[in-house]
Amino acid sequence: MSQKRPASDSGVPSSISTTSSKKTRKTISLDTKLDVLRCLDEGERAVDIGIALGLTPTTVRTIRRNADKIRASARWVTPLSATTISQSRSSLLENMERLLSVWIEDQNQRNVPLSLLVIQAKAKSLYDNLKIDQGEGSQTETFTASQGWFDQFKKRYHLHNIKMSDEATSADIAAAKIFSHYLKKIIAEGGYTPKQVFNVDETGLYWKRMPEQTYISQEEKTAPGFKAAKDRLTLLLGGNAAGDMKMKPLAVYQSETPRALKGFSKEHLPVIWRSNKKAWITGAIFSEWLTLYAIPAWKEYCSKENLDFKILLLIDNAPAHPINLDDMCKKVKVVFLPHNMTSLIQPMDQGAISAFKAYYLRHIFDQLIRGTEGEGKPTIRQFWHDYNILKCINNIGKAWADVTQACMNGVWAKLWPECVNDLKGFKDIIPAIKKDILGLAKKAGFDEVEEDDVTQLLQSHGEELTNEELMQLEAMRAMEEKDQEVKVETTHQNLTAKRLSEAFQMIEAGLQILNDDDPDRERSSKVIKGVGHLMTCYKEIYQEKKRKENSNF
Numbered sequence: 001m002s003q004k005r006p007a008s009d010s011g012v013p014s015s016i017s018t019t020s021s022k023k024t025r026k027t028i029s030l031d032t033k034l035d036v037l038r039c040l041d042e043g044e045r046a047v048d049i050g051i052a053l054g055l056t057p058t059t060v061r062t063i064r065r066n067a068d069k070i071r072a073s074a075r076w077v078t079p080l081s082a083t084t085i086s087q088s089r090s091s092l093l094e095n096m097e098r099l100l101s102v103w104i105e106d107q108n109q110r111n112v113p114l115s116l117l118v119i120q121a122k123a124k125s126l127y128d129n130l131k132i133d134q135g136e137g138s139q140t141e142t143f144t145a146s147q148g149w150f151d152q153f154k155k156r157y158h159l160h161n162i163k164m165s166d167e168a169t170s171a172d173i174a175a176a177k178i179f180s181h182y183l184k185k186i187i188a189e190g191g192y193t194p195k196q197v198f199n200v201d202e203t204g205l206y207w208k209r210m211p212e213q214t215y216i217s218q219e220e221k222t223a224p225g226f227k228a229a230k231d232r233l234t235l236l237l238g239g240n241a242a243g244d245m246k247m248k249p250l251a252v253y254q255s256e257t258p259r260a261l262k263g264f265s266k267e268h269l270p271v272i273w274r275s276n277k278k279a280w281i282t283g284a285i286f287s288e289w290l291t292l293y294a295i296p297a298w299k300e301y302c303s304k305e306n307l308d309f310k311i312l313l314l315i316d317n318a319p320a321h322p323i324n325l326d327d328m329c330k331k332v333k334v335v336f337l338p339h340n341m342t343s344l345i346q347p348m349d350q351g352a353i354s355a356f357k358a359y360y361l362r363h364i365f366d367q368l369i370r371g372t373e374g375e376g377k378p379t380i381r382q383f384w385h386d387y388n389i390l391k392c393i394n395n396i397g398k399a400w401a402d403v404t405q406a407c408m409n410g411v412w413a414k415l416w417p418e419c420v421n422d423l424k425g426f427k428d429i430i431p432a433i434k435k436d437i438l439g440l441a442k443k444a445g446f447d448e449v450e451e452d453d454v455t456q457l458l459q460s461h462g463e464e465l466t467n468e469e470l471m472q473l474e475a476m477r478a479m480e481e482k483d484q485e486v487k488v489e490t491t492h493q494n495l496t497a498k499r500l501s502e503a504f505q506m507i508e509a510g511l512q513i514l515n516d517d518d519p520d521r522e523r524s525s526k527v528i529k530g531v532g533h534l535m536t537c538y539k540e541i542y543q544e545k546k547r548k549e550n551s552n553f
Helices: 030-041 046-053 057-065 066-075 080-088 089-111 117-135 147-157 173-190 213-224 285-305 339-345 352-372 380-386 388-402 405-410 421-427 429-443 450-459 467-485 497-517 520-533 536-552
Strands: 197-206 233-238 250-251 272-275 309-313 332-336
Touching: 030 046, 030 057, 046 057, 046 147, 046 285, 057 066, 080 339, 080 520, 089 117, 089 147, 089 467, 117 147, 117 213, 173 332, 173 339, 173 520, 197 352, 213 380, 233 352, 233 388, 250 285, 250 388, 285 332, 352 380, 352 388, 352 405, 352 429, 352 450, 405 421, 405 429, 429 450, 497 536, 520 536
Parallel strands: 197 309, 250 272, 309 332
Antiparallel strands: 197 233, 233 250
16 A cells, blocks of 8 residues: 555544444445455555555455455446457456556556556566466467457456656656755755664565576576575665664565474564565565664664654655655655665665665575585585575575674765765675675585676565566465465474473583683683573573472472
8 A cells, every 4th residue: 555545634544433423334435445345355454554545444354245246346337348358358367467456556566667568568478488388278369468358357457556758768867966966955954964874775686586597596497386596575674874883684585484493482583574476575565674673772872872753754756655754753754765776776776775785695505504514414405405595584684794994884875975984995895795705605505606607696686576486486376275264273382391401411511612622711711601601591591491490299
């Protein structure tokens, strides 16, 4: 949902305001009901949908229970000509439109403007691929992707936020300079320091993808079924212009509780974990992130830095960014980047996100080497088979921590050069990480990998979904829905006193080796003391568990 409906003069949403104490039955239009169902399909919560559309959560849940009846009604209330088309529509055309709607939403998520010709070409391409996939029975069907079809398609899928342009032009450099001056004026008038100016941006991450030339990648291509390299999550990354505050990453995945996360507390992950069927950041998710995480984090940061709590938030015009964000906190001013210049000047797009993805890949190769070297260790194939979404999440946390303050500050050079301290050092960051990745790949035995392969992989995270990927994603989501229908007993991680005791013994044994064999006594003593200090929290847990055991006994 891109925006809320306007409130009435009384300050109450017009859809729920009353003129008397007597309750009146509210008539909800079919379009509104279909909007509710679309939002539910995208994984948004009933309470968030109700707030945005002026409905009670009970009403939203009633609409969800009657989804089949509502969708059936929608097919019969269109004009006669449209009804005739609806009745004769083939499964081939319906499948194509479903995949096309996913592709359009993906383009919108990445802020890519579309033209009618581009959408028509994609529709025909998808139709032809599906026609081949379905076999001879569909060979006689034809599809022209006419203007009339497109108009009806938009109505059927309620696509009100397509970023249309007559021609997909490049970003306007002159306009970008003008916007930079405009932003500096806002900063000066508001008295903002670089510590109080923030930018956040969404990005996709194919979390289990190897360079294309590796045998791991080649073997996966020829294997049947869903390709793990196509599995993607969406991240929200950002920080301030000073570079000294990075926001905790927001991660959105297509499954709420993947198998690897069962039993783990999501609140203690190194990311803010959310989910919906398409693994996209929706307006509800972004609004929740702003109110429940970002604003409290900014308040705490400003207090710590002895600054007035006032924030200037710079974001692009993505559909996930509601236009009423300014209303959520009077201390947070939101400035939207013009869509045709986002790629040129949005700070996070100027190197911070690229550095993060490079660090993420470096962590994978580093762990691959450490996890497979030596006798009795798993093979590279086994290591990669066991690399799951939990390990991915941990690496996201590590990679984001690796992004330096110099990098987070340097990415503002095009938009606000006066706040950048060391532009030269910033430019050397990504080439250095790529060099590290290449060296690790060679060390792991991937001699065929070259620097161009590393570059291609890092760039592939921003590529649009291909027809094959769209079909595979739909198949995977269908499987996820089936899996969720079967109730599986959730297991919980349990740190018992016995397991803690075992851990203490192993750690003590390791520290004893350092104490006995390290010729540098100062170093070993420092490490042993440091580990002992870090283990205090676990020793307190152990003592508490032992007290409870004795009490129960």
